[in-house]
Amino acid sequence: MSWKTIDRNQQVVDPKAPPVLTEAVREKIRSFFPRYETKRAVLLPALHIVQDASGHVSWQAMVEIAGVLEIAPSDVIDTISFYTHFWTEHKGKRVITVCRSISCEVMGGAAVLEELKTRLGIEEHQTTPDGKYSLVTEECLAGCDHAPCLLINEKLHKRVKPADVAKLLADPENDRIPVPRSDLFDAPKDHGAAEAGVGTTSDVQEMREA
Amino acid sequence: MASFEPVLLRNLGVENSRSVRVYESRGGYQAARKALKMTPDEVVEEVKKANLRGRGGAGFPAGVKWTFLPKDRTRTLLCVNADESEPPTFNNRVLMESDPHQLIEGTIIAAYATRAQIAYVYMRVEFHEQFHILQRAIDEAYAAGYLGEKIFGTDYCLECYVHRGAGAYVCGEETGLIESLEGKRGWPRIKPPFPAVEGLFRRPTVVNNVETLCCVPHIIERGANWFTSIGPPHSTGPKLFCISGPVNRPGCYESPMTITVRELIEREDMGGGMLKGKRVKAVLPGGASMGVLTAAELDMKMDFEDPRKYGLLGLGTAAAVVVDESVDLRGVLRNLTRFYGTESCGQCTQCREGTAWMYKIATRIAMDAGRLEDLDIILETSRNMGMMPGLSICGLPDGATYPIETLIKKFRGELEAAIRAQPPDRAERVLKVLN
Incomplete structure (x- = not known):
């Protein structure tokens, strides 16, 4: 878990760009406020929701989340860079997470990972060119x-x-999972597909809802 | 002991065991009703008498933990630690999957005993199915009036929220968990103040493991004396044991803490012996962080005290993984060091650097480019880490050094032989790639 730094001279967020968080997403984030004593505590749920909405958390989304939670954008970056689950770049529609810990290694997990790499033609932490799978x-x-x-x-x-x-x-x-899903940490269903970047999420959403 | 009847896993395999109806039809929520008729202090006293030691790894008595809360507090918070990230542990997963209402009932009782108004279940994000199952169970409990306002018709109110983590091992440490809940990096805090005095949102906070809380309803229902009658005096009550690796029946099994590692592997109703007649080379009996046992040490008792006699840190999560004779221990060494190298939070220098260096050295050894003195360098690095010499904020570096130290000390001959057997020109080539 290394530090993530950005070049101060490089503009990472265009202030004139239209917002990436829809009002529905913002409302969903605000719905978590009564659960916690501080607004900052909603950061992890907010990141889950935004990541579900657009497949990843962009720099601009971080700035907007900071606005909703009334914290500094640097606080969002500070937190997000600590956790492996949040992506700041585009993910594939389906993310394959392979376990590499001791039990799986003893039972042959490395061979499965190699096979996946060969079949998908990508290395770890890469996405297939068609955007279907990330590994x-x-x-x-x-x-x-x-x-x-x-x-x-x-x-x-x-x-x-x-x-x-x-x-x-x-x-x-x-x-597809065999149990009924809870949409607590999902993005609101009625959000427009337009803001979902390359249109990854709506497909995932549909598949999940199906 | 074969006649031991499962307590925590009694609903495992029962059809529809996740629903509140089935749980209640099997005697569920009676303990919570009973507890809410007692005073909070009576509940604490009962759990203290039962000597319920924390199942999360440290083995600290839960009832005693509850008494550390300041007497004059106005607001208390309860955190349920469901951030089960220790490889190869999965007992919390089994509990939440098969019997989520048992956890909710335990949470209600613990929250009542500590007079908490809100309970947060901090759940690791990799538990997707388990999240959906637990959230549904919580919704059911709200609908039935077991959570929310005026629980069971009493004046007691409790809100229960699931908070999903985001993939960090160190958030299983109680103050790391609290920081993460507050929306920050999961950096453990310096103690004191302990969470019981100043925890989440600077309020008095209790953090308990899922399995610990699942024991609580049974203590209230059947009494502390029943609980202490199970197992040895220092390790009372039923316990879940996980076994994985090349055994015939990997899984989660319940037993009093009287079994040995050998029984866990061999018993027909547990591990069922080694797969295809393989032979045990090493076992990590208490989760990865506790240390390694050799095949000659399998008579270690799985309780809170015996592991120390074998040079281990403790019982840990009581999740054993077996390493068979075909496995190269250098690979095991690399895997373990990599885990701690990735998961060290980076706050304390000696842990951040130490785990990373151990991983680098172990990688070199695993890639046939080891040197005999490398083993001593790893040992020296490990001596400079950890809480035991009082150098770090949390216990992660202790957990990182124990398996590595014990592995090197107990299997030094084999590791040295492997290093001696390296083709010399290969070492040179690998070192060129690595450096």
């Missing part, structure tokens, strides 16, 4: 009894063998 590795996913395991968006795939990878990637429903 990341993370420490223990707490699925050690089903090692080796990986997440595709929210769905935990258990006991994955390298031979299963092709079938897994071809399955259009490989990110």
Whole structure:
């Protein structure tokens, strides 16, 4: 977890650009205020919501979140740079998170990761050119009894063998979870697709809702 | 002990066990009703008498923790630590997946005992399904009047919110968790003041692990004497044990703290023996951070006291991972050092630098470019880290050094042999890449 620094001379946010957070997203963020004593405490929920809305958290989104929470933009950057779950660049529609901790390694997780890299043609922390998949590795996913395991968006795939990878990637429903979802940390459903950057989220949203 | 009847996992495998109806039909929420008829101090006293030691890793008695709260407080907050990030631990996941209402009931009782008005469940973000399951259960509990205003018709009010983390191991440390809840980097705080005095939003705060809270309803329902009758006097009550790695039945099993590591691996109703007749080389019995056991030390008892006799830090999360004979220990060393190198929060210099250097050295060793003195350098680095010499804010560097130290000390012969067997020209080539 290293520090993230930016060049002060480089303009990262265009002050004239239209806002990236819709009013519905802002309202959803504000709905968390009664839960906490400070507005800053809403930062993590806010980042979850914004990331769900646009697939990542852009510099401009950080500035706007800071505005909603009445904190300094630097505070948002300070927090966001600490956590591995938040992305400041575009993600693929589906993020594959491969566990690399000890149980999965002992049970052959590295081979699964290699197979994924070959099939997708990308390295760790990269996104396929068609924007469909991103590949990341993370420490223990707490699925050690089903090692080796990986997440595709929210769905935990258990006991994955390298031979299963092709079938897994071809399955259009490989990110569907078997339990009813709570939309507490999701972006509001009625948000326009236009602000969703390259249009990644609405698809994910539809798939999740389906 | 084969006749032990599961307590915490009693609803595992019951159809629809996540619904409030099924939970209540099996005696659920009776303990909370009972607790709310007692005074808060009576509840604290009962839990203290049961000697319920924290299941999150440190083993600190939960009831005693509750008594540290200042007497004249006006507002108290309860945090439920569901940031289960210790590899290879998954007992909280199993509890929340199979029986979310048990956790809610435990939370209600603990919040009542500490007179908390709000309970935050800090859940790691990788728990997606578990979040949806728990959130649904919380919604059900609100609808049934078990959370919110005037719980069970009494004057007690409690709000319960899930707060999702964002992928940081150190947020499982209680003050790191509090900082993260406040919307900051999950940097642990210097103690004192302890959270019980000044925690979340500078209010008196109690942080308890999921499994600890799941024990509470059973203590209230069946009494402290029942609880202390299970297991040895210093490690009372039922405990969940996780076993993973190349065993026939990896999973989460419940038992009194009288079993040994060997039983956990071999017993038919637990690990079920090694997969395809593989042989044990090493075991990490208490989660990654507690240390390593050799195949000759499998008779260690899984309780709060015995692990120290084997040079381990403690029981930890009681999650064992088995490493079989086919695995190269240099890879294990690299994996463990990488974990702490990535997850060190970066506040204390010796932890940030130490874990990173240990990872670099371990990578070199794993890539056939090790030197014999490297092992001593790792040991020296590890001696300069941690709370035990009083150098760091939190316990992460202790957790980082114990497995690495024990692995090197207990398997030094094998590691040295591997280093000696390296092809010399390969070492040279690898070093060129690494440097």
